[in-house]
Amino acid sequence: MIKYILPILIALNSYGQIDDQTKHFYAGFTIGASTALITNHYIKRPIISSLIGFSVGTLAGIAKECIYDKRLNKGTYELQDMFTTSWGGGCASIVSISIIINKNGKDRNRKGSSID
Numbered sequence: 001m002i003k004y005i006l007p008i009l010i011a012l013n014s015y016g017q018i019d020d021q022t023k024h025f026y027a028g029f030t031i032g033a034s035t036a037l038i039t040n041h042y043i044k045r046p047i048i049s050s051l052i053g054f055s056v057g058t059l060a061g062i063a064k065e066c067i068y069d070k071r072l073n074k075g076t077y078e079l080q081d082m083f084t085t086s087w088g089g090g091c092a093s094i095v096s097i098s099i100i101i102n103k104n105g106k107d108r109n110r111k112g113s114s115i116d
Contacts, residue, residue: 057089
């Protein structure tokens with residue numbers, strides 16, 4: 001899993017100053033993809049894992065904007081930030097399901113091609 005998330009983190013550091021919307025997208029993407037891949041490790045259901053990843057990414061955006069920014073007055077509440085974080089979680093669910101399905105296919109091929 002780290003081999004999928006690490007390039008995103010490196011990309012975040014390599015560009016220096018990144019605009020706020022991009023940060024929100026990457027945060028939603030990272031949270032969504034990590035959650036989907038970890039969840040699939042335990043339940044082995046790619047579609048359900050992907051939906052859980054999307055949901056957690058979206059909830060993270062809602063919590064950050066509604067609780068941290070609006071309620072605690074620690075930042076600036078922006079509805080667009082919430083949607084951008086959710087969009088990142090949605091993209092992560094698409095990417096993670098393709099990674100999971102591809103990985104599952106390779107695992108099946110490896111198991112079926114062994115010579116006994």
